[in-house]
Amino acid sequence: MLLADVVATSRVVAATRSRKAKVAAVAELLGRLVADGTTPDPDEVATVVSYVAGSLRQRRTGLGWRSLGSLPAPADQPTLTVTGVHEAFGSIAALAGPGSQAARADAVADLFGRATEEEQTWLRGLVTGEVRQGALDALVQEGVAAAGEVPLAAVRRAAMLAGSTVAVAVAALTGGEEALAGFGLEVGRPVLPMLASSATSTAEAMAKAGGGAGTAGEVAIDTKLDGIRIQVHRDGDDVLVATRSLDDITARLPEVVEVARSLPAQRFVLDGEAIALDADGRPRPFQETASRTAQASDGRVAVTPYFFDLLHLDGRDLLDSPGTERLAALDALVPEAHRVARLVTADVAEADAFVARVLAAGHEGVVVKDLTAAYDAGRRGAAWVKVKPVLTLDLVVLAVEWGSGRRQGWLSNIHLGARDPATGGFVMLGKTFKGMTDEVLAWQTERFLGLATSRDPYAVQVRPEQVVEIALDGVQRSTRYPGGVALRFARVVRYRDDKRPDEVDTIDDVRALLTGRAADPEEDA
Numbered sequence: 466m467l468l469a470d471v472v473a474t475s476r477v478v479a480a481t482r483s484r485k486a487k488v489a490a491v492a493e494l495l496g497r498l499v500a501d502g503t504t505p506d507p508d509e510v511a512t513v514v515s516y517v518a519g520s521l522r523q524r525r526t527g528l529g530w531r532s533l534g535s536l537p538a539p540a541d542q543p544t545l546t547v548t549g550v551h552e553a554f555g556s557i558a559a560l561a562g563p564g565s566q567a568a569r570a571d572a573v574a575d576l577f578g579r580a581t582e583e584e585q586t587w588l589r590g591l592v593t594g595e596v597r598q599g600a601l602d603a604l605v606q607e608g609v610a611a612a613g614e615v616p617l618a619a620v621r622r623a624a625m626l627a628g629s630t631v632a633v634a635v636a637a638l639t640g641g642e643e644a645l646a647g648f649g650l651e652v653g654r655p656v657l658p659m660l661a662s663s664a665t666s667t668a669e670a671m672a673k674a675g676g677g678a679g680t681a682g683e684v685a686i687d688t689k690l691d692g693i694r695i696q697v698h699r700d701g702d703d704v705l706v707a708t709r710s711l712d713d714i715t716a717r718l719p720e721v722v723e724v725a726r727s728l729p730a731q732r733f734v735l736d737g738e739a740i741a742l743d744a745d746g747r748p749r750p751f752q753e754t755a756s757r758t759a760q761a762s763d764g765r766v767a768v769t770p771y772f773f774d775l776l777h778l779d780g781r782d783l784l785d786s787p788g789t790e791r792l793a794a795l796d797a798l799v800p801e802a803h804r805v806a807r808l809v810t811a812d813v814a815e816a817d818a819f820v821a822r823v824l825a826a827g828h829e830g831v832v833v834k835d836l837t838a839a840y841d842a843g844r845r846g847a848a849w850v851k852v853k854p855v856l857t858l859d860l861v862v863l864a865v866e867w868g869s870g871r872r873q874g875w876l877s878n879i880h881l882g883a884r885d886p887a888t889g890g891f892v893m894l895g896k897t898f899k900g901m902t903d904e905v906l907a908w909q910t911e912r913f914l915g916l917a918t919s920r921d922p923y924a925v926q927v928r929p930e931q932v933v934e935i936a937l938d939g940v941q942r943s944t945r946y947p948g949g950v951a952l953r954f955a956r957v958v959r960y961r962d963d964k965r966p967d968e969v970d971t972i973d974d975v976r977a978l979l980t981g982r983a984a985d986p987e988e989d990a
Contacts, residue, residue, distance in 0.1 A: 466498065466509060466548075467543055468543065468550050468584055469543035470494060471517055471547060474493070474494040482888065487604055491604065491605055491611075491612075492608040492611035493612075494517060495510075495514070495609060495612035496612040498612075498638060499639065505635070505639065506548070510634050510638060511631045511635065512548060514630060515631050516591065519594075520591070520594075523555060523558045526592065527569055528569070532573060533589050533592060536573075536577045536578075536585055539577075539582040540580060541581070543584060544579060545579055545580055550588070554576075556572060557569055557572045557576075560572070594930060594966070601889060602624075602630050605630055606624055607620075609637045610637065612637075612638060613638045615641055619642050620637055620645060622645075623645040623648035625657045626650055626651075627648050628656060628657060633648060650784055652700045652733070655698070658694055659840050661832050661849035662851070663852075664852050667813060668816075671684050671811075671813060671816060671833055674847060674849065675835065683809055684811070684816075685834040686808045686809075686819055686832070687807050687833075690828055691748050691751050692739050693709075693754060693963055696737075697734070697735040697737065699732060701731055704726060706721050706725075708963070710963075717758060721768070728799060730778060730798055732777065732780065733777055733779065735772045735775055736772065736774040736840075737805070738770070738771050741754040741757055747827040748827050748828060754768060755963060769803070772799050773832075774795065775791050776840055778794055783840070785839045787837045787839065791840065809836070829853060832851045832852075834849050835849070857935060857936050858937065858969075858970045859935075860882060860969055861881070861884070861931065861966045862879045862913065862933055863881070863891060863926075863929055864879075864925060864927060865880065866879075866923060867924065875910045876906070876913050877901070877906060879896065880895075881894050881897065881935060882969075883948065883970055884967065884972070885948075886973070893946050893948070894950060894951060894952050895955055896955075897935065897956055899954075899956035899957065901957055905960075908960075913925055913927050913931070929966055930966055932968070933958075933960050934959050935955050936955070936957075936958050940975055940978045941953055952975075
């Protein structure tokens with residue numbers, strides 16, 4: 466398939482706000498891969514699916530805005546194929562050592578010199594994460610289902626268990642529903658973690674999560690640790706530790722590996738958190754946990770794993786089992802010292818007292834869980850509901866203003882954006898310079914100058930890549946910002962290098978705070 470076909474579909478998808486039209490365009494493109502009845506090249510299918518979702522298949526290429534700032538004259542006619550482009554980026558990503566910078570520049574000139582003007586623009590966006598077309602992964606899953614004439618639920622479940630849509634697209638397009646059913650939980654292959662929606666109070670969260678039949682309103686209330694999410698797989702002596710984004714960090718966390726090997730089972734998959742604690746057992750600042758888990762242990766800061774769910778145990782998959790069964794199995798496998806503190810209750814007063822103890826111990830809040838619910842990998846719904854004492858949002862930085870007075874010479878006031886699922890872009894909600902120490906100001910000045918797309922004496926426009934956690938007192942209607950809402954008393958809690966821009970809160974999430982109604986998780990699909 467020509468790259469020009471993908472670019473044309475991307476243009477169609479970007480030109481409409483209709484979800485139905487977007488899905489139809491993606492399905493039509495994917496349908497061409499199997500139109501003649503022959504078995505398509507799996508590598509080509511994977512590349513087309515990845516590209517139409519706006520992502521390279523390579524995690525890193527060594528390319529950025531600066532390396533793509535000056536491009537050769539474009540080609541007159543489209544000749545590039547998606548497979549050829551993927552191979553070219555693979556070669557670029559493999560360059561290393563002396564002379565690699567010059568070799569990379571030559572490879573970029575060769576690739577982009579064979580691209581038309583429209584292809585050059587699109588490829589630049591693909592490399593920098595700036596393909597703003599609204600074809601998010603969930604939309605592509607719908608396109609795969611339509612093109613393969615298979616149930617969307619089967620595609621979603623297979624993608625969750627495989628860890629990506631790309632991995633199941635070939636099966637959907639060539640083997641149908643039967644092939645998709647072949648994707649199950651596999652020890653050693655991380656699955657997308659189950660996510661939680663939000664509530665502003667324990668009572669609200671319990672009402673939301675406690676609707677399961679036969680529970681008499683009882684819910685599980687787990688302590689929410691301020692660590693990093695980990696998924697631990699053990700198969701005999703082999704242990705894998707993965708992050709929420711499915712990155713392998715096993716070598717960095719020998720403490721977690723040691724705990725996993727000490728448990729009385731040979732094969733299991735655990736969901737939990739890793740956190741750095743002080744001598745009194747209280748959580749150390751999140752930055753210390755994040756820094757420690759980003760590199761191999763140097764012996765100075767240790768992390769402790771705490772687990773709150775069990776997805777597989779010695780040949781038995783527990784994904785579809787109710788929470789009561791999974792928790793019972795978890796308690797039998799993992800000693801209390803490595804389990805997240807939990808309360809099971811239907812009493813709001815008892816729950817509030819538990820939350821008070823959690824907060825007094827220095828933890829972030831709680832997650833209220835439906836005891837009848839299965840483990841819904843990769844989804845955010847009403848079965849798990851997080852409650853924090855302070856309302857927070859994960860947003861993306863769109864621009865930064867130069868400071869004045871004491872902050873002269875530093876980038877200070879950040880412009881904040883929520884994700885718009887309809888367009889694939891971001892909607893500005895306001896600005897803040899609150900909560901920034903001198904260290905943060907120095908860090909963000911360097912960080913955002915590196916992400917700059919344009920600058921003037923007043924502000925620097927940046928690529929929307931840096932996620933920031935913002936605390937706020939609420940939201941209010943506003944005609945000043947395009948989303949119709951603005952943040953009230955926003956302040957920086959921390960920068961989140963463990964989250965991607967496509968994971969930030971949506972404009973629908975923010976608007977829902979006007980009424981206190983949680984956004985429908987399916988609207989954020």
